[in-house]
Amino acid sequence: MKYFFKHLHTVNIHRWEVFKLCCKVGIPFRGLIHDLSKYSFEEFSESVKYYKVSKGAYSPLLACKKREGYSKAWLHHKGRNKHHFEYWYDYAAPTPAPIIPFKYMLEMICDRIAASKTYNRGHYTDKCAIDYFYKEEKNIKMNENLKKFLEEVLIRLSKEGESFLTKKNIYKLYLKYTKKAH
Ligand SMILES: [Zn+2]
Numbered sequence: 001m002k003y004f005f006k007h008l009h010t011v012n013i014h015r016w017e018v019f020k021l022c023c024k025v026g027i028p029f030r031g032l033i034h035d036l037s038k039y040s041f042e043e044f045s046e047s048v049k050y051y052k053v054s055k056g057a058y059s060p061l062l063a064c065k066k067r068e069g070y071s072k073a074w075l076h077h078k079g080r081n082k083h084h085f086e087y088w089y090d091y092a093a094p095t096p097a098p099i100i101p102f103k104y105m106l107e108m109i110c111d112r113i114a115a116s117k118t119y120n121r122g123h124y125t126d127k128c129a130i131d132y133f134y135k136e137e138k139n140i141k142m143n144e145n146l147k148k149f150l151e152e153v154l155i156r157l158s159k160e161g162e163s164f165l166t167k168k169n170i171y172k173l174y175l176k177y178t179k180k181a182h
Contacts, residue, residue: 006056018114021113024162025170034107034110037080042073047073085097099178105174109170112132
């Protein structure tokens with residue numbers, strides 16, 4: 001029961017951080033509905049079960065993957081949430097990693113920054129999101145142009161702070177990297 005409320009708190013805190021960032025970049029509705037599937041039974045129950053392994057320091061779904069080989073909650077989540085590049089990836093499509101529409105890329109950026117804030121509580125800086133990006137970069141199955149776009153947004157955040165995070169600034173970079181790809 002303790003972990004039920006602990007996980008609920010983590011989800012709420014994360015969604016609140018995402019919502020604030022989404023408002024900043026002009027997509028409040030995306031912020032409002034962000035990650036709602038985490039309240040579904042499939043996702044919530046697994047997270048509660050593995051919360052005691054991860055202790056809230058990282059995603060309980062990762063703990064589940066390590067123990068069981070896969071996470072049903074994650075498979076449920078990525079199939080329904082367009083802000084994850086895994087939603088769009090399809091090895092059998094002509095372009096397995098397509099260009100993801102701008103609003104979902106914006107939501108993804110907000111999600112990544114918010115996750116850095118949630119898991120680096122107390123020692124978060126504007127550099128955390130780019131550091132995390134470099135750590136997992138080779139595993140990101142996202143369109144190469146979008147990867148460069150995401151990298152530049154996070155570099156600019158690390159150098160200029162959150163004042164860089166406006167829809168206009170980010171859209172300019174999105175066009176810079178996706179024009180070539182279309
Ligand atoms: Zn999500």
